[in-house]
Amino acid sequence: MAQAIAVATDAGIATVALTRPDFYNAFDLDAIEEIADALLTLGADDAVRAVVVTGAGRAFCAGGDLRWAAGFPAGAPAAFHQLASRFHVAITEIRRMPKPVIAAINGPAAGGGFSLALACDLRVMAESAVLKQAYTSSGLCLDGASSWTLPRLVGLARALEIVASDPVISARQAESWGLATRVVPDGDALTSAQALARELARGSVSAFAACKQLLTDAFDSALESQLERERSAISGCAAHADGIEGLAAFVAKRKPQFGSR
Secondary structure (H helix, E strand, O other): OOOOEEEEEEOOEEEEEEOOHHHOOOEOHHHHHHHHHHHHHHHHOOOOOEEEEEEOOOOOEOOEOHHHHHOOOOOHHHHHHHHHHHHHHHHHHHHHOOOOEEEEEOOOEEOHHHHHHHHOOEEEEEOOOEEEOOOHHHOOOOOOOHHHHHHHHHOHHHHHHHHHHOOOEEHHHHHHHOOOOEEEOOOOHHHHHHHHHHHHHOOOHHHHHHHHHHHHHHOOOOHHHHHHHHHHHHHHHHHOHHHHHHHHHHHHOOOOOOOOO
């Protein structure tokens, strides 16, 4: 069986490319297990300071392979149950990963590909790339945490509109709505995302990790609870090697040299 992904690491930047271009990088059970395993490995690797996720060929990712699900021996409900279980491992790892994860959206991102892109911390979109939630047009509902990420990015009313009408969202519209971080010329999504990853990797990964967790928790936290999380987190950052270096650099009026984590 051909591998569904390719992983390359260069100077602390890991690139995970979905490599089923003939299927628009749609994933079946084997493919999503490869993706989840790769993300779990990269998340635990201190030498990796940022991760870029992209697709080979013309698409970012078409999501779950519906033809595979329709032909699943135990039936489509069992197929989606198993597929979502594995997919959600990958999504959870992206959201918990203590380093930046950037989607390089080189082409259409639909269904689970839409959810995968939204789960990433930042999204760099090619000019002609599009987003489409696609689930409801097939009589399905959101998964891959998009019911969680979408309203946080665009607000509840806009999220309901996207669910109800399932529009094809252009890169410029995605940027206007807050779904895309940057829009770049066609062919530049991956190199631009990697350049952004290198830029972020030069910063303090430990500080990024703490802020990522704080911002994630903030939507479901009372003010007093969030303040306590902040107090604990900033104290922990100050005790970390990055915090010690950052404060020393500030006092010495020099540029900090941050370590791995």
